[in-house]
Amino acid sequence: NEYKFVFFDHLPENISVVNKATGEVLHSYTFTDEQPADTISFYVKEAIYIDKVLASPPGTLSATGRTGYKFIFPTMNRYSNSGYDGAIDAIIKKTNGEVLAVAQNITRDSFGTFVEFPFGPPPVITVELVKHGTTDPYVAGQQVIAQMVMQNNRSRLIVLEEKVNDNGTFAGVNATTNLVDYFDFL
Template identity: 50%
Template sequence: MKNILTRVLIFWVSLAFFASCANDELTSLYGNQTDQPGKVVIIGYSALNDSIQITVNGKPVEIGKEKRTAFVKKVEKDYEFVYHGDEEKVFEFTSKTTKELLRTYRFTAKKTKDTLSFYAKENIWLDNIVSLKPGVLKQPGYNGYRFIFPTLNLYSKTGYTGKLDGIIRKLNGQLLGVVENIGKDQFSPFIEFSFSSPPTIIMELVKHGTTESYITGKKVTLNMTMSVNKSKLIILEEKKDANGAFAGVDGTLNLTDFFVFK
């Protein structure tokens, strides 16, 4: 009887051993491959109409205590796993309803701990958000800005591919400053000036190094609101009218409203 119990115990221990080795999220206990623990910190915000699903090598990522497989708006997730040998981890972001592949990211054991951060909106997807740095205000009572323009030419169709400058004035026409080199892919240098009332300011967009509008024959301006002791990261957006034609530029989208920057 004792021998029978011993054989049964050995059988179940062996079964548990092989089952654990088959789990992709656990470290293999045999073989010649080198296994390493991996971690990707996901930090993002989606303003898209549809929810987003994340898969890693085809497996859905569960989010939150509810273990949801899709999210809207803010997402924060420490995703931990094991790199088996030189295995690549492929993160795919997909629209839940349309199944459109929105973004693909690839990670390897060359960097076992990494961060994936993004901001998503219709026609906009910005990566490496947490690496951004809002400008540091030099003294109290100031406000400051950095700008990016990912939808430049989306509706205006100008064909202009250079950088833009932003000429910033108060409502009475007083010049506050000029921010240079606003582009599609990187944030501009930092500009700051003292806060004053009324807080509304006007920025005119021109071709870099000139006073010429980036849209031939059309002056392009947008209103912004100063906030005392605030440093903003503004995403400029071209807008369209009901017919799909260019209708102006909006500058109200501020990344510091969605992320905490260190």
């Protein structure tokens, strides 16, 4: 949506993003006449708020026949309680164990580095999440792996989400939300 405001006496204009069902304020923005035009782009899902999505466009593929990824991990430690708060790396592998790429410096608030590699069958890949610069899982003593399906000639922005099983314990990571499906990056 596009909104226009008139500033009176240089007073700021506040905008709040509110959960319509609960009335909870998810995020607030303040606009002033010093910077009167701005773009708000965000992704919201239960207990997830990713701000300024359009400021992190997907990477540009260097050639046809390739696939590319950037990751963000807003739910890190929500269920795992690993105690690790540093950056995460995603080791992307084929099902036979061949390493295709390593996306580095993934955090709760920002996308990690862009990685691209040749598309090839089978399209199923695994993403192992480790402490930055190591091969140590970010959850001590537990290998954390998500499966994904590659798409040829596509660059993706993947939201990593910790998941929980029925008894409330950490059950791994989901990597199915692709923000490129929700936003138009110019």
